[in-house]
Amino acid sequence: MGRVLRAISEDGGVVMTAIDSTDIVARAEQIHESSAVVTAALGRLLTAASIMGCGLKGKEQSVTLRLSGGGPTGNVIAVSDAWGNVRGTVSRPVVELPLNPYGKLDVGGAVGRDGTLTVIRDTGMKDPYVGSVPLVSGEVAEDVTAYYAASEQIPTVCALGVLVNPDLTVRAAGGFLVQLLPGALEEEIEQLEGNLKELPSVTQMLEGGMSLEQIIGRVLDGFAPNILDEFPVEYRCNCSRQRVEKALLSLGNKELQEMIDEGEPVEVCCHFCEKKYNFTQEELKNLKNPIDR
Structure with missing residues (x-):
């Protein structure tokens, strides 16, 4: 079972959603029997979808994220309900690639960089809202950040991570989304940028035993964050x-x-x-x- 925590700064200028999605991504790996780099790609997208799903207003609403980058994995798709429960699929679950120049799984190489991130919000109306942006890197987090900047004009920072063991099981997975609300002061922006600059990766923090509360406290240091709510999330398919x-x-x-x-x-x-x-x-x-x- 995954866990989501949502918080807001004391003055209401910054909101943050953080998730430990380790169990969700582990379940996805078990279902799809994916290779390490595909587990990382699908896991990041599932994590992002869960975060975005938690922001939906109606309980019957859903959000779908689709990565189409022209890479060997083909399309990567994640769907979340309004409670952050997710399911996902990928065209080709087994892809083997060399590590990238930083010694990390080459998610961008697997997804591809010549394509789009499409976000479909089904709000229960006749036609869903569909937004699409060109991929920035295919690494998912940067692409989600670009989507918010281009399609929703909301200053956003997204961080996502999946750590895969040598035996292909998932050691840690999670992410967070930070957004500046209208009226945020310049010094608040500078404070947030400084906090993020010194921040370890999401998986480093989770693997190191940091709780979501501690991660939020680290990211929003100086903002006196208040926890809004928390709830469990899981990999859940609604097929029948x-x-x-x-x-x-x-x-x-x-x-x-x-x-x-x-x-x-x-x-x-x-x-x-x-x-x-x-x-x-x-x-x-x-x-x-x-x-x-």
Whole structure:
């Protein structure tokens, strides 16, 4: 189970959301059996999606983040509900690349840098809000920061990290998002920049045993932060047999009939959790009949 903490500075000029997503990313790695660099890429995006999901207003709302960078991983997708519970998928879960020049996993090389980060906010209205920005680095955090600057005009700092063990299990994962609200003073900006300049990486802090409260205290040192709320988050897929049936129906009469004509049972696999749903020929015919009527 992951954990989210939200805080605000004493004067209300700075807000921050921090998350320990270690368990979430570990679950994603187990489901997708991903290589280290793909676990890092998907894990960072899941962490960002959870943070953004926590900021949604309505309980039925959701946010989808899609990285399309032209790299060997293909598309990387993460979806969060309004409680920060997330699920994700990646086109190619196993990619092997050399470490980058800094000796770190080359997430930007795996994702690619020639593409976009697309954010889709489903607020329950007829049309969702869709915003898209060119990728800055493919390393995810910088791209999320660029999205907020370009699409929402909110001064934002995003930090994300995933630390993968040699056996491909996840040692630590987490992140934070800091935003300056309208009216922030110049000295506040300078104070925040100074705090961030001296800050270790998110995974270093988590692996070193720092709590989310301590991380917030370090980032917002000098701002007298107050904790707004905290809550658990998890990797959660909302697939069901009923949803799969609706998806099959959406294929239309012709394609359903082609499946029936093949004379074989049909297996549908959820890309987010790898759960398999099997349909016999009789079940396919029963699905198709309402379309005929």
